[in-house]
Amino acid sequence: MDSSTRIFIDNLAEAVIDAYGITIPIDNIEDVVKKIGGEIVEKADLDDLYDGTIRKVDQSSFSIVISPFQSEGRKAFTVAHELGHLFLHMGFGVDPDLWSRQNDTIYRRFGTSEQEYQANEFAAALLMPQKEYLSELLRNKTDDGKVCISEIADYFHVSNAAAGNRGKFLGYLI
Template sequence: MVSISAALEIIREHQQSIPVQTVGIANALGIKVYKVPGWPADLSGMVRKNVDSEGGFDIFVNQDHPEVRRRFTIAHEIGHVVLHPHLIGDGITDDALLRSGLSNAVEAQANRFAADILMPRDKLNECIGKGITSVRELAARFNVSEQSMAIRLGVPQ
């Protein structure tokens, strides 16, 4: 796995245009992403160590979830790899609310990291500066859920 600073640089490179390509970020970090069919609806994704992988980890997402959900899950799991590789052990499985057996603080940190990946402040501010302020339109441009965008903007739901 690359250092945190190198990972952040890779992420910044992929944030030059929106929507941010999460699989592209994962691949640039040496992480393979797999869509898994037939998982229960309450299982969003997981990250697992893979010593044979360049990045040392693989990410699995529920193929049956909507694209915006899969994108957030991939970004969330990238957050675990970058911020918490020492906690992954044999793997972290996240349910539909992106909860695992890890502490709420660790999961909240991975969620914030995912939001930072998918909705970079500078690109969000550019859109708002151009008069694009609708949660729905911003969510569509960034290819995230309206709920994620509302949370990012601090708009009551």
């Protein structure tokens, strides 16, 4: 993914945070989904190949189905990933024409396509906005320059891997 796409996605996530009055860190992703107009359904019999899906319900709502067999941090990232599809690829609140064409389209968190990378980037930007991430990174930096990534992950309610990857993609970590 090129830097201009990454910047666009970060800016879109910030716009979503501002438009819906989302408080960072997000303590309850389900509250965010409800505020935006959707619902989350846990379904134990999802195909083993993916953790979540999203689909349009009607002109103003959507449904995210997730596997209950994920840690809380992974569930939050899966839901945020599906919200990435909602705004980036389905056009919800961004592109009315694209949104109106989303009749039977279902997006799944699966694979390594460009859309999947973009949805992951959106999830990271939504859960760990750049400004707040840098603030937490500096707060958790030791005198010898080391960072406790687990503290950052705990603050944002994400996995250590998600927190570490966000820091690397923002250029703050090696």
